[in-house]
Amino acid sequence: MAGQSYQFKSPVMNWLESRLPIFGMVQKEFVAFPTPKNLNYFWTFGAILTFCLITQIITGIVLAMHYTPHVDHAFDSVEHIMRDVNYGWLLRYVHMNGASMFFVAVYIHMMRGLYYGSYKAPREVLWMLGVIILILMMATAFMGYVLPWGQMSFWGATVITNLFSALPFVGPTIVEWLWGGFSVDNPTLNRFFSLHFLLPFAILGVVILHIIALHASGNGNPTGVEVKSEKDTVPFHPYATMKDLFALVCFLIVFMLFVFYAPQFKFHPDNYIPANPLVTPPHIVPEWYFLPFYAILRAVPDKLGGVLLMFGAIAVLFVLPWLDTSKIRSASYRPIYRQFFWVFVLVCIGLGYLGAMPAEGGYVIAARILTLYYFAFFLVIMPLVGIWEKPRPLPRSISESVLGKHGGVSGGGAQPAGATASPEKRG
C-alpha cells in the first residue's frame, strides 16, 4: 500500500517516489494515518517526548563541541560553556532541564499507558519497547549527570556503579570493568562521555521501532474500544498534529519557565563543588527522577536484595501485559482497578519523596510499606482485580461514546468524513 501506489499531484514527486519510496510512506503514516478522534491531551506526550529527545540530541551535540571529558578539565569546561561560549548558558540550561522535563513527560506517558491499558494486546511489544526506551533514558541521564564532575556527579557515579558489587562472585570484577580502574576516575569519565553520546542515538532507534509498532496496531484511545470504522477516526494531519503542537507549546512554557527563571531548581548545590574523591557529601542524592527507585533500593536492609528489587521495579514492567488479567483496557470502565491505580500514583510520588530523605527511622518503614504496594500493585492487584472486578458497560464504538458525552444531539457520526472532505475547513 505504501510507496508507488500513492499518487502525488506533482509529476516530479511521482518520479521521485517511484525511485525513493518514502514520501508515500510519510503520506500514509504521518498525514493520512487514521487517529481516533476521542484522544485526550494525555495522548500528546508521544509527540512531546520526540521533541524532548531531539532537543537533547541537538543541544548535546553542541555542548560536546565545547566540553572536555577529563577529570582536571570537565568541571571548568562546563563553566567555560556557561561563561564564554555564545549562548552556552542557554544550551546547557536547556540540556540540563531538558533531561528533567524528558522524565516528567515519560512518567506521564507511562501513567497514561497504565491507566488506559495501553500495554494490552495487540500492543504488548509497543509497551515493551517503551520500557527499553525508559531503561536507555535512565542510563543516559545517569551518565550525563556524571559529566560536570561535581561532587554529586562523582559520588552518584560511585554509589550507583558500586551497586553491581553486590552481585555474587562477579560483582567486584564487573565494577572494576565499569570503572576502567579501581575507583571512579578519568577512564570512567571518558567512557561515560562516550556512552552518553552514543545512547541517545540508540534511544532514537528504539523510538523508531516504538513508532513502527504503534502504527501496526494504531493508537489506543480513552474508551479502550478499538477503532471500528472510519467514522471513529480523523487523519493524523492536521487534526492530531495541531493538537500535539498546541500541547507541545504548553509543555514548552513550563520547560522554559524552568530554563529562564529557575534553572537550578532541581539541581543539587553540591554539584557546583568540583569532584573530590577524599570528601564524601553528607547526603548523596540522585536526580529527582531516580528517587522512587532509590527509595526502593534503600528500603531493603540487604544490599543485593535492594539492588535486585530496584532493577525488579523496572523489570516487572516488561511482563505487565501478562500480569493484567482484565480484558478491559481503559480504567474508566474499571471501577476497582481505577482506585488502585490512583493509590499507585500516590505511592510512586511518596517513594520519590522518601528517596530524597535520609534512610533512617520512620522514613525506612514508610519506604518499605510503599515498596510493598509498588510490587503488590503489579504482582497481586493486577492479576486478581482483573478476575473479580465487574467492569462498567463499554460503549459499542468510539463514535457512540462521543455521542453519549454530548447528549447525542449533534449527530457527530457523520461528521468526521465530512470534515476530512471539506478542504475549506482545513485552513
Added chain:
Amino acid sequence: MLSSLRTLIVSAAVAGTALLTGAPVAIAAGEAPSPPSRSWTFSGPFGTFDNAQLQRGFQVYKQSCSACHGMRLLYYRNLGQPGGPEFTEDEVKVIAAGYMVTDGPDDTGEMFQRPAIPSDTFFEPYENEQQARSIFGGAYPVDLSVITKARKYGPNYLAALLLGYHEAPAGFDLEPGQYYNEYYSGHRIAMPPPLVADGQIAYDDDTPETIENYAVDVSAFLHWAGEPKLEERKRIGLQVMIFLFVFAALLYLTKLKLWRNIDH
C-alpha cells in the same frame, strides 16, 4: 473482601504519608538555621544586578576575601562585561595591572613575571591546595567562583554567614583556630571573621560603610560571579515567554477552529 483489602491498603498509604509529613525533622545540636531571606535587586523574573553594588562588592572581595580565596573561573575582562559590575575598560586595565602573574616561557625558556592584563584569570593566592592547607592549619579557603550556586540558599546564606559570627554559647567548645558561626553547618568555622568593623573598607560612592552593607554587597558580587549571564537570561526569557504565550493562544484558536466540526 475486596473493599476491606482496599481499605487496608488505603489506610496503610495514609499512615505512611502521615508518617512522612508528621515525622519531626531531627535537628541536631550542630544544625544551622536557614538564613533570613533578603530582597536582592536580581531576584524575581525582572531582576537585574545593581552595577554600583557589584562594584562595591568587588571592592570588598578584593580587600577582604581575595588574600585567601581565589576565583579561578573569572577573568579581569569579566568585570567590564555587560550585566556585571561594568567597570570601564580603563578601570579594568588598572585593576588587572595591580596583580603580577607568571608568564612564559620566554625565548630563553625562563618563566617571568608581568602585570596582569584583562584577559588573565583572577589572581590565585596559592600555588596549590596543599600550600593553602599548610598555611591555614589544614583548612582550605574554597574558590569563590560559583560559591552562591554551590551553597543552599545562595547569596542569602553567604550574607548570613558573613554576619553570623558570635561568641560561642556557654559550654560550646571551640578548638584553637575555630570560630563560632550561627549559620555554618556545625557552627565551627575556620575562617576568622572577615568583616569586623564599620569603615574597614572605603567605598567610592556614598553608601554607608557598614559591616551589613559589606556582607550584602560582596554576596551580590559573588552571585554575579557565579551566574554572570543572569541578566541576559531573564531578558531573553521574557521575550521567549511572551512569544510562547501568544503562540499557544493562536495554536489553541486554530485547533478549536479545526476541530469545530468534529464531535470528539
